[in-house]
Amino acid sequence: MSRNLIIGGLLSLLVVLAALVSFIWTPFDHAIMDIPNKLQTPNATHWLGTDHFGRDIFSMIMVGARTSIAVALVAVGIGMSIGIPLGLTAAALNGSWLDELIMRGNDLVFAFPSLVIAILITAIFGAGAVNAIIAIGIFNIPVFARITRGAALTLWQREFILAARVAGKGAARISTEHILPNVANLLIVQGTIQFSLGILAEAGLSYVGLGAQPPTPSWGRMLADAQTMVSFAPHLALIPGTAIILTVLGLNLMGDGLRDWLDPKLRVART
Amino acid sequence: MISLAVASLVIFFVIEVAPGDPASFMLGLNAQPDTVAALRSELGLDQSKFARYASWVSGMLRGDFGTSYTYRTPVAGMISDRLWVSLPLALYALALSTLIAFPAGIYAAARRGKTGDMAVMGATQLGVAVPNFWFAMMLVLIFAINLRWFNAGGFVGWDKGLLTGLHSLTLPAISLALPQAAILARVMRSALLDILGEDFMRTARAKGLSRRQALWRHGLRNALIPVLTIIGLQFSFLLAGAIIIEQVFYLPGLGRLVFQAISARDLIVVESVVMLLVFAVITVNFLVDLAYALVDPRLRSRT
Numbered sequence: 001m002s003r004n005l006i007i008g009g010l011l012s013l014l015v016v017l018a019a020l021v022s023f024i025w026t027p028f029d030h031a032i033m034d035i036p037n038k039l040q041t042p043n044a045t046h047w048l049g050t051d052h053f054g055r056d057i058f059s060m061i062m063v064g065a066r067t068s069i070a071v072a073l074v075a076v077g078i079g080m081s082i083g084i085p086l087g088l089t090a091a092a093l094n095g096s097w098l099d100e101l102i103m104r105g106n107d108l109v110f111a112f113p114s115l116v117i118a119i120l121i122t123a124i125f126g127a128g129a130v131n132a133i134i135a136i137g138i139f140n141i142p143v144f145a146r147i148t149r150g151a152a153l154t155l156w157q158r159e160f161i162l163a164a165r166v167a168g169k170g171a172a173r174i175s176t177e178h179i180l181p182n183v184a185n186l187l188i189v190q191g192t193i194q195f196s197l198g199i200l201a202e203a204g205l206s207y208v209g210l211g212a213q214p215p216t217p218s219w220g221r222m223l224a225d226a227q228t229m230v231s232f233a234p235h236l237a238l239i240p241g242t243a244i245i246l247t248v249l250g251l252n253l254m255g256d257g258l259r260d261w262l263d264p265k266l267r268v269a270r271t
Numbered sequence: 272m273i274s275l276a277v278a279s280l281v282i283f284f285v286i287e288v289a290p291g292d293p294a295s296f297m298l299g300l301n302a303q304p305d306t307v308a309a310l311r312s313e314l315g316l317d318q319s320k321f322a323r324y325a326s327w328v329s330g331m332l333r334g335d336f337g338t339s340y341t342y343r344t345p346v347a348g349m350i351s352d353r354l355w356v357s358l359p360l361a362l363y364a365l366a367l368s369t370l371i372a373f374p375a376g377i378y379a380a381a382r383r384g385k386t387g388d389m390a391v392m393g394a395t396q397l398g399v400a401v402p403n404f405w406f407a408m409m410l411v412l413i414f415a416i417n418l419r420w421f422n423a424g425g426f427v428g429w430d431k432g433l434l435t436g437l438h439s440l441t442l443p444a445i446s447l448a449l450p451q452a453a454i455l456a457r458v459m460r461s462a463l464l465d466i467l468g469e470d471f472m473r474t475a476r477a478k479g480l481s482r483r484q485a486l487w488r489h490g491l492r493n494a495l496i497p498v499l500t501i502i503g504l505q506f507s508f509l510l511a512g513a514i515i516i517e518q519v520f521y522l523p524g525l526g527r528l529v530f531q532a533i534s535a536r537d538l539i540v541v542e543s544v545v546m547l548l549v550f551a552v553i554t555v556n557f558l559v560d561l562a563y564a565l566v567d568p569r570l571r572s573r574t
Contacts (some may be wrong), residue, residue: 014399108277111552113511116545119529122284141335145455203402206528223405226520230408241405248400 005257011250015243019065030063031215038231048239051222052229056126057236060217061243067129068220068247071211072198074133076191079140084187086141086146088179092171094153103149106142114139122210125135129212136198149155151183175253185262189255196251203244220245278549279331282542283324290361315544326537331546339532339540349528354547356426357473357517357524360440361509364447368509369502371452376459381486383464391456398453403512407519409448424521433534447512451505462494469493472497503559507552 022030034054042049082129090102112120118135125131152175155161161196164174205211206220214221219240226236339346379391415423421442429436467474467490475485512528521527525544532540 024275106489108281111278111549111556112545113507113552115511116512116548119514119533119541120545122533199400200400204404207402207404208515208518220402223402223408227408230412234412237405237408237412241402241409244402244405245397245400249396252396252400 002257002260004253005261008250008253008255008257011246011253015065015247015250016069017168017173018062019069019172022059022062022066026056026059026062028059029053030059030217032056039236041235049235051236051267053235057222057239060222061219061239064217064219064222064240065243065247067206067212067216068199068202068244071129071136071202072195074137075140075201076194076197078133078137079144079194080187080191083141083144084148084180087150088152088175090145090149091152091156091179092175094156102145104192106145109138109142115204118205118210127210127213129218131217132202132211135205136201139201140194140198144187144190146187148183151186152179155179155182167207185259189259189262191213192251192255196248197256199244199247199251274358275550275553278553279328279546280324282545282549306318327542331543339537346540348538350525350543350547353523353525355429356440356522357510357513357526359436360447360513360516360522361506363437363444363507364451364509364513365502367448368443368452368455368505370539371448372455372459373468374459375452375456376488377463377491379456379460380463380467381482388460391460392505395453395456398450399457401450403446403450406449407443407516409518410442410446424519426520426522440522443513443516443522445520447509447516451509451512455498455501455505459494459498462497466490466493492566496563499559499566500560504558506555507548510548510551514522533548 032055034050036054037046037050038052038054038055040046040050046056046058048061049117051057051060070108086102086106090099092100095246114136118132121131121135161174161178164178202211203220203223206218207224209221209224211220212218222240223237226233226240230237235251339342339349366559377389377397379388381386411423414420422439426436426439463486468488472485472489475481475489480488513524514529516522517526518530525548529541529544531537532544
C-alpha cells in the first residue's frame with residue numbers, strides 16, 4: 001500500500017467518523033444559540049470557537065460532514081446506477097443507433113455544467129439538499145457512462161469474451177458477468193474522484209444558497225455566513241474551508257492510491 | 272447544431288414545468304383574476320407552449336431574446352451588459368490559468384521524480400482540493416482587507432479604462448484560475464511524460480538535440496492535444512465557476528442576473544442565460560476541435 005492510500009484513507013476515515021459520531025455525540029448541540037458567547041476564537045470549551053450566534057463550530061463541522069457526505073454519496077450513487085448500465089449497453093451494442101443515442105445524450109448533458117443544472121433545477125423545484133443531489137447526480141451520469149463504455153469496448157475485443165459467446169452467453173450476461181467485474185476497479189477509482197468533486201460541488205451550491213437549507217448545517221453555508229465577518233473573525237471562514245480541503249484532499253489521495261493498488265497497469269500520472 | 276436544438280427544447284420545457292405562474296407572482300397575492308389574465312396575455316403566457324417555444328427560438332436566432340417579465344426591458348440588452356463582466360472574467364481566468372499551468376507542468380515533466388516535480392505535484396494536489404469561492408474569500412482577506420491592494424468587491428466598469436477594469440477583476444480571476452491551473456498543470460505534465468517516452472523523441476535526441484531542445488521543438492506541440500481538450504472543458508467550468516465567484520465579489524455578471532431572475536420567477540431571463548451558457552460550451556468545444564487540426568496536421572484529413 002502506498003503512502004497516498006494510507007494518508008488519504010486516514011483523512012477520509014476521519015471525516016466519515018466525524019459524521020457518524022455526530023449522530024450520537026457532539027460537544028454541544030449544533031443548533032443551540034448562545035449569543036453572550038458569540039464569535040469566540042478556539043479555546044478549551046469551544047475547541048474551534050463559536051460563530052456569530054454563539055453556536056459551537058466544532059459541532060457544526062461534525063454535523064456538516066453528514067450533509068456533505070450524504071449529498072456526494074447519493075449523487076455518485078445516482079451517477080453509477082444510471083451511468084454504468086448505459087455505458088455497458090452502449091458498448092455491447094457498439095455502433096448501433098442505441099449506442100449513438102446514448103453517447104449523444106451524454107454529450108448533451110456534458111454541455112450543462114453541474115452548476116447550470118443546479119440552477120435549472122432550483123428554478124423549478126426551489127433550493128434544497130435533495131435538489132443539489134439530483135443536480136450533481138445528473139452531472140455524474142455521463143462521466144460513468146463514458147468511462148464504462150470506453151473500458152468495456154476494449155474488453156469486448158478480448159478472447160475470453162469470445163469464449164463466453166461461444167459458450168452461448170448473450171450480450172446482457174456477458175456484460176454483467178464478465179465486463180462489469182473487469183471494469184469495477186476503474187469505476188471504484190472514478191467513484192472516489194467524483195465523490196470528492198461532489199463534496200466541492202455541494203459546498204459551492206450551498207454557498208450560493210442552492211444547497212441544504214437552514215437549519216441543516218453545511219460547510220458551504222457556514223462559509224457564506226462567514227463572508228461578511230471575515231475581516232474580524234477569520235476563523236469562521238478558515239475552519240469550514242480547511243474541513244472541505246482536507247476531505248477533498250483525502251479522497252483524491254485515496255483515489256490515486258487505490259488506483260495504483262488495484263491495478264498497477266493503470267499507473268499513469270493522474271490528471 | 273442538433274445538440275443546440277435539443278438543448279433549447281430541454282431548457283424550455285424543463286423550465287415550463289416550473290410551478291408558479293410568473294404573472295400571478297408579479298402581481299402579488301391580492302391581484303384580481305382579470306388583471307392576472309391581462310398580464311398573462313401581455314407576456315404571451317396565454318399562448319400554447321409550442322407557440323411560445325417557436326417564438327422564443329425564432330427570436331433568439333434573430334438576436335431577440337424576448338422581454339424580461341420583471342424589468343420589462345429586452346433580455347438581450349440585460350444579458351449583453353452582464354456579459355461584459357462575465358466573459359472578460361472567464362477569459363482573464365483562462366489566460367491566467369494557462370500562464371501558470373504551462374510553465375509548472377513543463378517544469379515538473381522536465382524534472383520528473385525530483386524535488387521540483389514533487390513540489391509542483393504537491394501544490395496541484397492542494398490546488399485541486401481548494402474550493403474556489405473559499406480561496407476567493409482568503410484573497411479578499413489578505414489583499415483587499417489587510418493589504419488594501421484591491422477592492423473587496425464590485426466592478427468599476429470598463430469606462431474607467433481597461434487597466435482599472437482589469438484591476439477590479441484580478442482577484443476574482445485569480446481565484447477562478449488557480450484550481451483550474453492545478454488541473455491543467457497535471458494534464459500538461461502527464462501529456463509531456465507520455466510524449467517523452469515516444470520513439471520520435473529518442474530520434475530527436477539521437478540526431479543531436481539536447482533534452483531541452485527536443486522537449487521544446489517536438490514534445491510540447493504533441494502534448495498540446497490533450498491539453499487543448501482540457502482547456503475546452505475548463506471553459507465551461509470557468510463560466511459556471513464565475514457564477515459563484517461573482518457572488519463572492521458582488522460582481523454584476525451573468526450569475527447575479529440568473530439568481531435575481533430565479534427569485535423573481537423571471538423565467539425568460541433564466542432560460543436565455545442558461546441557453547447562452549450551453550451555447551458557449553458547445554461553441555468552445557467546436558473551436559477546440561478546429562484547434563486540433565491546427566496543432567496536429569494528421570487530424571486534418573479526417574475532419
